[in-house]
Amino acid sequence: LQTKLPAVGTTIFTVMSTLAAERGAVNLGQGFPDFNCDPKLVQAVTDAMTQGLNQYPPMTGVPSLREAVSAKIGSMYGRRYDPASEITVTAGATQAIITAILAVVRPGDEVIVLEPCYDSYVPNIELAGGTVVRVPLVPGTFRPDFDRIAAAINPKTRAILVNSPHNPSATVWSRADMLRLEELLAPTEVLLISDEVYEHMVFDGDGHQSAARFPGLAARAFIVSSFGKTYHVTGWKVGYVAAPAPLTTEFRKVHQFNVFTVNTPVQHALASYMADPTPYLELPAFYQRKRDLFREGLARTKFKLLPSEGSYFQCVDISAVSDLPEAEFCKWLTTEIGVAAIPLSAFYGNGFDQRVVRFCFAKKDETLRTALDRLARL
Numbered sequence: 001l002q003t004k005l006p007a008v009g010t011t012i013f014t015v016m017s018t019l020a021a022e023r024g025a026v027n028l029g030q031g032f033p034d035f036n037c038d039p040k041l042v043q044a045v046t047d048a049m050t051q052g053l054n055q056y057p058p059m060t061g062v063p064s065l066r067e068a069v070s071a072k073i074g075s076m077y078g079r080r081y082d083p084a085s086e087i088t089v090t091a092g093a094t095q096a097i098i099t100a101i102l103a104v105v106r107p108g109d110e111v112i113v114l115e116p117c118y119d120s121y122v123p124n125i126e127l128a129g130g131t132v133v134r135v136p137l138v139p140g141t142f143r144p145d146f147d148r149i150a151a152a153i154n155p156k157t158r159a160i161l162v163n164s165p166h167n168p169s170a171t172v173w174s175r176a177d178m179l180r181l182e183e184l185l186a187p188t189e190v191l192l193i194s195d196e197v198y199e200h201m202v203f204d205g206d207g208h209q210s211a212a213r214f215p216g217l218a219a220r221a222f223i224v225s226s227f228g229k230t231y232h233v234t235g236w237k238v239g240y241v242a243a244p245a246p247l248t249t250e251f252r253k254v255h256q257f258n259v260f261t262v263n264t265p266v267q268h269a270l271a272s273y274m275a276d277p278t279p280y281l282e283l284p285a286f287y288q289r290k291r292d293l294f295r296e297g298l299a300r301t302k303f304k305l306l307p308s309e310g311s312y313f314q315c316v317d318i319s320a321v322s323d324l325p326e327a328e329f330c331k332w333l334t335t336e337i338g339v340a341a342i343p344l345s346a347f348y349g350n351g352f353d354q355r356v357v358r359f360c361f362a363k364k365d366e367t368l369r370t371a372l373d374r375l376a377r378l
Ligand code: PMP
Pocket: 031, 091, 092, 093, 094, 095, 118, 163, 167, 195, 197, 225, 226, 227, 228, 229, 234, 237, 238, 239
């Protein structure tokens, strides 16, 4: 069989979660919470189902949810998106990203990704017939290297994918970074796909710098987010895309033929739940406390801690603990020590190994403590 994606196997997240389950390891690999969401949210889904909200919603998403998303973006980032023509509800961020790519990338177009990057981006671009242009983030700090990004842009460049807060490195782009990107793209037609799924998990600093805050970026951007991350419901697979009307029109042409629309009762539940901003306004403090608990424990191990400025990830350098390559180390850690992690090499096309692995701290405190007790033995 001639395959379309010969280089693609099973994702590292599935591989590590399967191994963790087989070995009874504490799973700090794949990013998802091990605690339940707010019971009010579950009740809201039940209520919607009981009220008979069980048939197809509009192709673009339930209107009240699009309105709630628009209100949230307006109050947090100061830009108004028209719920009718500029916001589309998607089956998670994953579908939003591939749909945006399929909507705008033509065969031969170049698309810039900043490595390390989330594992779906590259196969998505390849499926659209685009050419992937990999620009490394600065080794060690994972900061954007604007000289290299500028050097990668040429008349064939159709889009750039940016992800802040960043998976896997947990770095966050500053306002200065976003202004620099805005300036760099200003003389070009390059589109921006801004993966902001961890928008409500930014610690210490001046908050999330959404592309929506920067007119020159927002005008060319598909802004992607995910309710799974924000409300502790990764399995619900609901997210959204906010983009100017002409981009949304193109997005919806693809969306209507790959999913058409998304789970009705869950959309109604999310719309009513979003009326109160408290849950997402409290999320940074909620995760910052877990990050600090986890980091304090890790500081007593031989791992070297990297900064965690946002997201629910914590990266560590393993050099003082093991000589194994990252991927082998993660398997060994899962089977022998009972804690699963993700190798950063999985986020690079060439498997670049810098002796760094990623832990997810979206876990109950007791889960984190159990993992830390095990890691302390290393
Ligand atoms: N982008 C990034 C950076 C992610 O970490 C994830 C989730 N792991 C996604 C996209 C996909 O989000 P969803 O589960 O809503 O499809």
